Amino acid sequence: GAGVSQTPSNKVTEKGKYVELRCDPISGHTALYWYRQSLGQGPEFLIYFQGTGAADDSGLPNDRFFAVRPEGSVSTLKIQRTERGDSAVYLCASSLTGVDSPLHFGNGTRLTVT
């Protein structure tokens, strides 16, 4: 595709529910990232995939958050038992190799937990 695609663009859910956010990276990009951007803040790192494996998940805030990339392409960020504090824009980015290559961002998914 032309760029990183994220779906849905907006998601409203009730506190306590489970959500999945999808990211389709640029074809051929081996590295994939998830970032979270809260209101008035810059993007904050959540997790980095190199291929199918999570090379660094140190940014995930707690065990309610989990992400997968089973075939080394599409990734899904999963949030269990959502809380109002999880409300943010979730950004996905991909890069050709990860190391030393620029990141290309998607448009993000705006998650609102009511």
Add this chain to the structure above:
Amino acid sequence: AQRVTQPEKLLSVFKGAPVELKCNYSYSGSPELFWYVQYSRQRLQLLLRHISRESIKGFTADLNKGETSFHLKKPFAQEEDSAMYYCALRGGGSNYKLTFGKGTLLTVNP
């Protein structure tokens, strides 16, 4: 630990005026510095990176290791420069991960 500070949340200038968006960083090694820009209703995109030493859309930024700064400059601002600007750092130890500042909203008035 790596940290990026953008001291100005908002910056407003008139068209044709010079503009400087400030960025300071904290990192013990040799960092790689970037500026990302987000225009209204568009995705975050790379504007420039210090290792390229290039000028994009009239913007330049010089890495000053003594002052740990990477300020973004343009001599004559244009209305289409109005956007959110983020400074970001990538450290040598984890050279895949970007750390972002909180951003500066630049408004160029006619």
